[in-house]
Amino acid sequence: xxxxxxxxxxxxxxxxxxxxxxxxxxxxxxxxxxxxxxxxxxxxxxxxxxxxxxxxxxxxxxxxxxxxxxxxxxxxxxxxxxxxxxxxxxxxxxxxxxxxxxxxxxxxxxxxxxxxxxxxxxxxxxxxxxxxxxxxxxxxxxxxxxxxxxxxxxxxxxxxxxxxxxxxxxxxxxxxxxxxxxxxxxxxxxxxxxxxxxxxxxxxxxxxxxxxxxxxxxxxxxxxxxxxxxxxxxxxxxxxxxxxxx
Amino acid sequence: xxxxxxxxxxxxxxxxxxxxxxxxxxxxxxxxxxxxxxxxxxxxxxxxxxxxxxxxxxxxxxxxxxxxxxxxxxxxxxxxxxxxxxxxxxxxxxxxxxxxxxxxxxxxxxxxxxxxxxxxxxxxxxxxxxxxxxxxxxxxxxxxxxxxxxxxxxxxxxxxxxxxxxxxxxxxxxxxxxxxxxxxxxxxxxxxxxxxxxxxxxxxxxxxxxxxxxxxxxxxxxxxxxxxxxxxxxxxxxxxxxxxxx
Numbered sequence: 001x002x003x004x005x006x007x008x009x010x011x012x013x014x015x016x017x018x019x020x021x022x023x024x025x026x027x028x029x030x031x032x033x034x035x036x037x038x039x040x041x042x043x044x045x046x047x048x049x050x051x052x053x054x055x056x057x058x059x060x061x062x063x064x065x066x067x068x069x070x071x072x073x074x075x076x077x078x079x080x081x082x083x084x085x086x087x088x089x090x091x092x093x094x095x096x097x098x099x100x101x102x103x104x105x106x107x108x109x110x111x112x113x114x115x116x117x118x119x120x121x122x123x124x125x126x127x128x129x130x131x132x133x134x135x136x137x138x139x140x141x142x143x144x145x146x147x148x149x150x151x152x153x154x155x156x157x158x159x160x161x162x163x164x165x166x167x168x169x170x171x172x173x174x175x176x177x178x179x180x181x182x183x184x185x186x187x188x189x190x191x192x193x194x195x196x197x198x199x200x201x202x203x204x205x206x207x208x209x210x211x212x213x214x215x216x217x218x219x220x221x222x223x224x225x226x227x228x229x230x231x232x233x234x235x236x237x238x239x240x241x242x243x244x245x246x
Numbered sequence: 247x248x249x250x251x252x253x254x255x256x257x258x259x260x261x262x263x264x265x266x267x268x269x270x271x272x273x274x275x276x277x278x279x280x281x282x283x284x285x286x287x288x289x290x291x292x293x294x295x296x297x298x299x300x301x302x303x304x305x306x307x308x309x310x311x312x313x314x315x316x317x318x319x320x321x322x323x324x325x326x327x328x329x330x331x332x333x334x335x336x337x338x339x340x341x342x343x344x345x346x347x348x349x350x351x352x353x354x355x356x357x358x359x360x361x362x363x364x365x366x367x368x369x370x371x372x373x374x375x376x377x378x379x380x381x382x383x384x385x386x387x388x389x390x391x392x393x394x395x396x397x398x399x400x401x402x403x404x405x406x407x408x409x410x411x412x413x414x415x416x417x418x419x420x421x422x423x424x425x426x427x428x429x430x431x432x433x434x435x436x437x438x439x440x441x442x443x444x445x446x447x448x449x450x451x452x453x454x455x456x457x458x459x460x461x462x463x464x465x466x467x468x469x470x471x472x473x474x475x476x477x478x479x480x481x482x483x484x485x486x487x488x489x490x491x492x
Contacts, residue, residue: 019268114354118352130376132373230343
């Protein structure tokens, strides 16, 4: 039986990958992915065949991977971060129905939420919600509802895809919704280029975040009512009963 | 300046760790952790000094790590999964205020949510909320509110700490709350012993989950309104506009 690994390569450079992911890439014949991610791993797996498709051609990329596997090759489909968080593993399993002779194994990786959290300090220590601001495949009303209810529930909120060329004011809109339930002084954080060259972060209040422009390489963190700034880091306590618990 | 790495070792065996995490463990003198996690890595770093403290002695464990670092040693504090998701990185940064001469670097890992998702298929492809059912440090009313609002918002919900000796009926209570907004036939998944010996999973409906007993080594996934079972795997589509998107 042919095999495809769907591999999360982590948020940035090679060493952010798990050993299991690196072993899977070593063991395969062909690595398939979006051009940018293929470039991140190419130097470490020089003996492999690489196949790339552009952004937004996800279905084509999946079919390409299955067609290679059908020829008898062991294939790795790579995704940045984790393949299962806004990644390709779902589409691969859906399209895999047409390729019963190919086995699909998903290999997890560090997603931008936990990768970015480590840069900021410890914002995700307690319950959190992950929301993408991209309305490409999700109606904006649904995103709006989630922002409101997650804020009302006092979740720490991590925002993926906070901006793009067409959606310059989405983060501002999102902040206005969160401000209906979260205080303006709520501690927030921004991380750019997680785990790769140019990695930077910034701690700011929700009110300040509202008036900040971010790019598409930024992950946004909005604290809960207990989140604090400690020595320039963003920290959410583990519990609500005590300050420091045992 | 002395250094402490706070390292997420991933959800199970050694190769679930990132290369960055393994490099940090290689470079340190002393590895500090809860006994069970230390046993998972001990064989791979035999030349290190190991210090352990029992469960629930988290503050002691942090102080131990800082006192070692103060002596000039490079220390790694290890956590299962990711150190920043219900892990030790927050407490380390809080206690670190008393040790300004020690630098703390957090190294992310694969958390049980994404590790378990990979075993089940692709349940977390779209927006999700992570909720711990442990009321040790969080009032149950707060947990209840989050379960209700996250269900109303149609998040995929991942539950940590779904059970313990003292909380045998908490998962049932949680399901009853989620059933106020989610359909009884909502696709759910259970994963036990993620990434280690004895790893198993099961797909079931929310109604069935309600009447299922799970142990403390189980992570629970509750789908959104679009989540499907495909060839025995749990899959959440990427979007709400189409079935298969491009």
